[in-house]
Amino acid sequence: MEVGFLGLGIMGKAMAANLLRHGFRVTVWNRTLAKCQELVALGAAVGETPAAVVAKCRYTIAMLSDPSAALSVVFDKDGVLEQIGDGKGYVDMSTVDATTSCQISQAIKQKGGAFVEAPVSGSKKPAEDGQLVILAAGDKVLYDDMVPAFDVLGKKSFFLGEIGNGAKMKLVVNMIMGSMMNALSEGLSLADTSGLSPQTLLDVLDLGAVTNPMFKLKGPSMLQGNYSPAFPLKHQQKDMRLALSLGDENAISMPVAAASNEAFKKARSLGLGDLDFSAVYEVLKGAGGSGQA
Numbered sequence: 001m002e003v004g005f006l007g008l009g010i011m012g013k014a015m016a017a018n019l020l021r022h023g024f025r026v027t028v029w030n031r032t033l034a035k036c037q038e039l040v041a042l043g044a045a046v047g048e049t050p051a052a053v054v055a056k057c058r059y060t061i062a063m064l065s066d067p068s069a070a071l072s073v074v075f076d077k078d079g080v081l082e083q084i085g086d087g088k089g090y091v092d093m094s095t096v097d098a099t100t101s102c103q104i105s106q107a108i109k110q111k112g113g114a115f116v117e118a119p120v121s122g123s124k125k126p127a128e129d130g131q132l133v134i135l136a137a138g139d140k141v142l143y144d145d146m147v148p149a150f151d152v153l154g155k156k157s158f159f160l161g162e163i164g165n166g167a168k169m170k171l172v173v174n175m176i177m178g179s180m181m182n183a184l185s186e187g188l189s190l191a192d193t194s195g196l197s198p199q200t201l202l203d204v205l206d207l208g209a210v211t212n213p214m215f216k217l218k219g220p221s222m223l224q225g226n227y228s229p230a231f232p233l234k235h236q237q238k239d240m241r242l243a244l245s246l247g248d249e250n251a252i253s254m255p256v257a258a259a260s261n262e263a264f265k266k267a268r269s270l271g272l273g274d275l276d277f278s279a280v281y282e283v284l285k286g287a288g289g290s291g292q293a
């Protein structure tokens with residue numbers, strides 16, 4: 001199977017490499033073209049523009065930072081729309097809002113192409129290991145065509161029906177994840193300032209009802225101040241913002257998510273946006289704990 005791949009950031013690079021490892025022929029494009037070289041070394045071909053990739057490949061996957069990047073790659077000059085058409089499929093796996101996804105879907109369908117949104121749950125390591133959870137929606141025929149690729153990229157894929165449902169599901173999941181990260185950060189800070197060992201807190205949490213892979217993975221590195229980015233904080237804040245907007249549209253009160261969003265915004269204002277989202281701990285330590293914000 002030949003696929004195009006647009007966007008070689010933390011996730012896109014790992015996902016495209018995984019497809020190559022599993023025998024897919026992959027043509028890559030990245031806004032900063034130099035980043036394609038690592039994939040070329042693994043056997044990828046390079047397309048000079050998104051349009052060139054779509055012209056060459058029947059199926060093209062995108063993994064881009066946010067709604068504005070997702071729209072730009074489709075609608076701008078040399079974008080996906082210039083070459084999409086009958087018999088071609090476009091699969092956007094970026095985390096965006098439902099409105100962005102619907103806009104892309106309508107434009108692609110108008111040109112005769114097929115569209116699936118397929119954001120993923122799971123971070124850098126699951127992307128490297130092909131263990132993502134894929135939250136797809138849109139054209140069912142294209143979804144079925146993509147199953148061999150989804151089987152390589154993920155451990156499970158859900159087909160959620162009409163366009164927008166994948167985007168919304170992803171935002172709900174990440175809203176919960178961001179709030180949990182804030183709760184963990186506050187707990188570590190409270191333990192520390194009240195004379196308890198934060199490491200012992202992690203050990204206690206791990207044995208009780210709230211144990212989870214995220215606390216297990218992130219907790220120890222947070223205590224070491226290691227925020228090497230797997231999931232950049234600026235993207236988590238984008239997801240909180242988009243989830244809150246979904247809450248606004250549906251008149252759902254989300255005080256916990258709103259407070260968490262404020263902490264992520266504060267972290268961004270302190271220049272922590274490119275670090276891992278667990279760096280929000282630095283803000284919560286600064287708010288009352290022993291650490292420096």
Ligand SMILES: NC(=O)C1=CN([C@@H]2O[C@H](COP(=O)(O)OP(=O)(O)OC[C@H]3O[C@@H](n4cnc5c(N)ncnc54)[C@H](OP(=O)(O)O)[C@@H]3O)[C@@H](O)[C@H]2O)C=CC1
Pocket residue numbers: 006007008009010011012030031032033035063064065066068069072073093094095096120121122123124230231232235236
């Ligand atoms: N990291 C993670 O753990 C996870 C991330 N996600 C989601 O996946 C998406 C990608 O995340 P991640 O790989 O971490 O992000 P990165 O910031 O590492 O990569 C972002 C990618 O988007 C490209 N890009 C940004 N702006 C534009 C633009 N205007 N036009 C064209 N390309 C652009 C970047 O190109 P360039 O190299 O030129 O900057 C890069 O390829 C995001 O939506 C994120 O929320 C989902 C699950 C997990």
Ligand SMILES: O=CC(=O)O
Pocket residue numbers: 095120121122123174231
């Ligand atoms: O979007 C981030 C993730 O870990 O999932």
